[in-house]
Amino acid sequence: GQQVMQIPQYQHVQEGEDFTTYCNSSTTLSNIQWYKQRPGGHPVFLIQLVKSGEVKKQKRLTFQFGEAKKNSSLHITATQTTDVGTYFCAGGSQGNLIFGKGTKLSVKP
């Protein structure tokens, strides 16, 4: 079935370093959503991208949707300990939202 692949599965960074997670689909997506799950918490919606090539920013977070609408990325500049958690992408396909397996980010102070 339809899958959304997310890499890397884990990422360990030093505080202040940048971080990027990638989301890929073999088919064209209608939209991409990104969620963050803090340790011990539940996924919380961050943002949605709909247009080809769209770029959105939230403070130190930059979200991109590929031109072909098959991939997306989340980039965090100068990570902080508050960025710790698992970041999930979710791709829209035929009315359904398909979640990737997430990238778990740990930040060493």
Place this chain on the structure above:
Amino acid sequence: GAGVSQSPSNKVTEKGKDVELRCDPISGHTALYWYRQSLGQGLEFLIYFQGNSAPDKSGLPSDRFSAERTGGSVSTLTIQRTQQEDSAVYLCASSLYFGTSFDTQYFGPGTRLTVL
């Protein structure tokens, strides 16, 4: 309530026993989803409801799992004859509409199930 609520927050049971997990979605949300998250893993989709009906039950891991939704609101996920591999956090989410991927899914805090 303001958000999705789930009960119980924690459930410890013995292998072979049945358990019921409850989800109260956000009022007015027509779509409801159940996911399973094993320790440190991603979200495994189980089942969704459009109103009271569940068009696709193929995500349920086995016939020991069943779910229902009544009155277009509360949903119950039942696991019969629990096994140790059922241990996980069970997350419920709701969204305003079904049939669109553009709606935000609002997740509940989850139920942590431990099968001894």
